[in-house]
Amino acid sequence: MTVDASTVREMVADLERQHPGIRDRICEESGEIRRFVNVFVGDEDIRFLQGLDTQIPPGTQVSIIPAVAGGR
Amino acid sequence: MGAILGLRCRECGREYPAEPIHVCEYCFAPLEVVYDYDEIRSVISPKSISEGPRSIWRYADLLPGGEKRVDLGAGLTPLVPAPRLGAELGLHDLWIKNDTLNPTHSFKDRVVSVALTVARDFGFNTVACASTGNLATAVAAHAAHAGMSAYIFIPADLERGKIVATAVYGPQLVAVQGTYDDVNRLCSEIAGQFEWAFVNVNIRPYYAEGSKSLAFEIAEQLGWRAPDHVIVPIASGSLLTKIRRGLDELVKVGLLDGHQARISGAQAEGCSPVATAFKAGEDHVRPVKPNTIAKSLAIGNPADGYYAIKAARESGGVMESVTDEEIIDGISLLARTEGVFTETAGGVTIATLRKLAERGDVKPDERTVALITGDGLKTIEALVDRAGPTMTIPPSLDAFAAQLESKN
Ligand SMILES: Cc1ncc(COP(=O)(O)O)c(C=O)c1O
Ligand SMILES: [Zn+2]
Numbered sequence: 001m002t003v004d005a006s007t008v009r010e011m012v013a014d015l016e017r018q019h020p021g022i023r024d025r026i027c028e029e030s031g032e033i034r035r036f037v038n039v040f041v042g043d044e045d046i047r048f049l050q051g052l053d054t055q056i057p058p059g060t061q062v063s064i065i066p067a068v069a070g071g072r
Numbered sequence: 073m074g075a076i077l078g079l080r081c082r083e084c085g086r087e088y089p090a091e092p093i094h095v096c097e098y099c100f101a102p103l104e105v106v107y108d109y110d111e112i113r114s115v116i117s118p119k120s121i122s123e124g125p126r127s128i129w130r131y132a133d134l135l136p137g138g139e140k141r142v143d144l145g146a147g148l149t150p151l152v153p154a155p156r157l158g159a160e161l162g163l164h165d166l167w168i169k170n171d172t173l174n175p176t177h178s179f180k181d182r183v184v185s186v187a188l189t190v191a192r193d194f195g196f197n198t199v200a201c202a203s204t205g206n207l208a209t210a211v212a213a214h215a216a217h218a219g220m221s222a223y224i225f226i227p228a229d230l231e232r233g234k235i236v237a238t239a240v241y242g243p244q245l246v247a248v249q250g251t252y253d254d255v256n257r258l259c260s261e262i263a264g265q266f267e268w269a270f271v272n273v274n275i276r277p278y279y280a281e282g283s284k285s286l287a288f289e290i291a292e293q294l295g296w297r298a299p300d301h302v303i304v305p306i307a308s309g310s311l312l313t314k315i316r317r318g319l320d321e322l323v324k325v326g327l328l329d330g331h332q333a334r335i336s337g338a339q340a341e342g343c344s345p346v347a348t349a350f351k352a353g354e355d356h357v358r359p360v361k362p363n364t365i366a367k368s369l370a371i372g373n374p375a376d377g378y379y380a381i382k383a384a385r386e387s388g389g390v391m392e393s394v395t396d397e398e399i400i401d402g403i404s405l406l407a408r409t410e411g412v413f414t415e416t417a418g419g420v421t422i423a424t425l426r427k428l429a430e431r432g433d434v435k436p437d438e439r440t441v442a443l444i445t446g447d448g449l450k451t452i453e454a455l456v457d458r459a460g461p462t463m464t465i466p467p468s469l470d471a472f473a474a475q476l477e478s479k480n
Contacts, residue, residue, distance in 0.1 A: 025098070035083055035378065036100040047356045066100035068260075068375070 003062075008039060009052040011062060026064060036067040075111065076136050079103040079277055082379070090136070092194050092274040102375070103277045105136050109324040116325050118296055128182050128285035134321055135285070136278045137189035142218040146181035147285050149173045151293040151441070156409040157422075161429040165439045167299070169290060170412055176213045176237070177447035178206035178368075178415075179311070183282035184271065188214045190278040191269030197221060200268045202259040204252050204307060204368045205234035206446055211271060212241035223268065225255050230367060233450050251362060253373045272308075280376075283311045287318025290441055291328060298322075298331030300438040301389070303425045305417045305445055306337045306346050307369040309380030315443075316383040336389035336433070337380060338424035340364035340416075344393035346377045351391065355381050365396045365454050366416040368446060390433050394423035400454055402426065406444070413448030421445070 003018070005011035016023040026037050031052070033039055039046045040063040046054045056062060079088040083101035094103055112133045124130030128147035150170045158166035174181040184207065191199050200223040201211045208224045215222035222243035226235070227250060239245050248255045256272075263273040271279045291298055298319055304312040316335050322328040339347040342364025349357045357377035362370035374380070384391055394402070399416055402423035407413045414422070421442050428434040448455070463479070465471040 034099050034101075036096075036102070045358075048358055066095065068095045068100060068102065 006056060007052065008033075008041065008046055008054045008056065008062070011056060012052070038065050038067050039063070040065065075108065075133065077106040077108055080106045092191075092196075092269060094274055094276045105277055105281055107134065107321075109321070113325045116327065118292070118327065121292065128185060128282065131285055131288045134288065134318075134325070135186055135281055137186055138193045140189070140192065141185070142188035142192060142214050143185055144175040144181065144214060144217050146174050146185045146282075148289060151290055152410070154410050154442070157406060160405065160409055161426055162436055163429055163434065163438075163440060164436050165300075167439070167441045168406075168410060168412055169286065169441055169443050171286065171443065171445050172412065172414060172418075172447035176206075176209045177450060178210065179283070179286060179443070179445040180206040180210035181214070182285050183207075183279045184210040184214045186282035187211075187269070187271040187275045187279035188218055188220065191271070191275055192218065192220070194269065196267075196269035198223065198266075198268045199271060200224065200259070200262070200266075201271045202226075202252070202256045202273075204370055205230050205238075205450070206368050207272070208238040208245070209234060209241075212238045212243040212245075215243060216241040225259050225262075227252050227255055227367075231451050231453055233452065237450070252371050253359070253362075256371075256373075280310045280314055283314035284318030284321065286311070286443065287315045288322065291319065291322055294439075296327055298328055298333045299441045300332070301334045301336065301434055301440040303336050303338055303421050303428070303434070303440065303442045305369055305421045305443065306339050306374070306377075306380055306391075307371045307417075308374045309337075309346055309376035309378075311443075311445070312337050312380040313376050313383050316387055333387060334389040334438075335384055335387045336424075336428060337384050337391035338420045339391070339393040340366040340369055340399060340420050341393045341395050342366070343370045343372060345372060346374055346380055347391040347393040349377065350381050350384060357381070364399075364416075365451070366399055366420050367451075368415060368417045369420060390428065392424045392427050392433075394420060394427060398423040398427075400458060403448060403455065404458065407448070412444060414444045415446035415448055415451040416454050417446050418444040418448075419454070 003014040005014050081096035084099045116133050127145050154166045154168045171179040198221040202225045224243045225246045228247035263270040319331045343362035345357045345360045359373035362372045399419035403419035406422045463475045
């Protein structure tokens with residue numbers, strides 16, 4: 001799907017606009033990304049970039065993946 | 073199932089019935105087994121335990137799984153004082169927990185005995201796992217013993233000994249051309265397609281509980297006292313996490329008055345994502361691509377890394393990593409001083425212990441226990457250039473005498 005956002009924070013807000021309730025699955029009440037949800041901008045985990053303030057260059061793919069989906 | 077209450081999410085606390093599931097549907101965090109500690113407290117005692125089986129199942133009250141056990145006799149391995157190694161390292165109260173003495177020669181027999189017992193309780197006939205080697209062997213043996221089918225997935229470049237020692241039990245052994253992390257990812261896809269008991273996927277909450285038995289035994293063998301410091305090798309980080317949980321539970325059920333055990337972690341430098349994050353003061357583990365002779369610990373994306381860091385930090389422990397060279401020295405040192413031959417994972421533990429002792433992070437008078445989790449015969453490749461005959465002679469007394477002369 002496509003979102004209109006230049007940072008991860010804006011992306012979450014736009015996702016919530018398109019699919020109400022989704023923010024709660026991805027984020028803690030504090031707004032931080034949940035511990036066992038990984039968000040990748042391109043190939044990089046945003047925890048090792050600027051977190052919610054990570055920039056999303058136009059046309060970049062963002063993946064939201066439960067950590068355990070990678071197996072244990 | 074035994075007396076467990078169910079499962080609970082480790083992050084959001086949501087509760088689930090005891091089923092073959094491992095992830096919180098709501099927040100995607102891992103699930104953990106829940107017990108009724110008050111109930112257990114009323115039935116458990118040093119006496120009830122000492123009258124139980126001579127295996128991990130003497131602690132059945134604190135493990136999942138019913139009465140029909142898949143039991144090859146895992147556990148109750150020796151906890152021995154290590155004065156000669158201690159003298160080398162300047163430690164006055166050092167102990168070795170010798171878990172090479174398990175049915176398939178690694179601590180993985182503990183977790184697998186629990187996992188297969190629970191899997192059979194759930195009605196599964198087929199078990200599966202992704203493994204760095206020791207788990208593969210343990211699953212294959214226990215499945216054979218229980219008459220269950222097994223599908224075992226390993227990285228294709230594992231040590232020969234581990235491949236042979238797994239294949240001999242007759243499982244479907246699938247060598248995957250990739251790292252453990254590739255194998256693991258593949259298995260989580262396979263687990264979604266087949267109705268199998270994947271010991272480290274859908275059975276993981278139960279499986280991981282088996283590691284607590286190491287903590288229980290150490291406390292029992294010390295006369296129901298906790299050690300001051302435990303040195304634990306880390307792959308996924310589950311074992312370290314469960315050593316702490318095990319000691320905490322002994323306090324909850326009244327078998328220990330309290331404990332202040334520091335839990336420290338050991339990794340190989342060629343695969344040290346957990347130790348690296350710990351040392352950087354972070355709690356998120358950045359995945360790496362492993363490159364080390366300690367293949368049993370070569371997990372680049374460790375599932376319980378976060379919890380292992382938390383357990384080490386909260387307990388006042390530390391983490392360190394060691395080079396392949398230091399690992400080999402560690403294996404030799406333990407064998408020469410204490411007569412215990414460990415695989416590379418134990419070399420990681422001993423080399424890390426040495427580093428921490430030199431630095432004063434393990435204190436001379438702390439009662440310290442080093443976990444030796446696997447047998448040296450599993451990884452002889454690591455030693456072939458180092459350990460061989462000290463003399464080679466023709467079958468003649470003169471030749472022997474001459475060689476002896478030249479040596480002295
Ligand atoms: C010999 C040995 N020691 C220690 C470990 C670490 O276990 P964990 O994955 O629970 O950290 C393993 C894991 O495969 C192992 O094979
Ligand atoms: Zn949850």
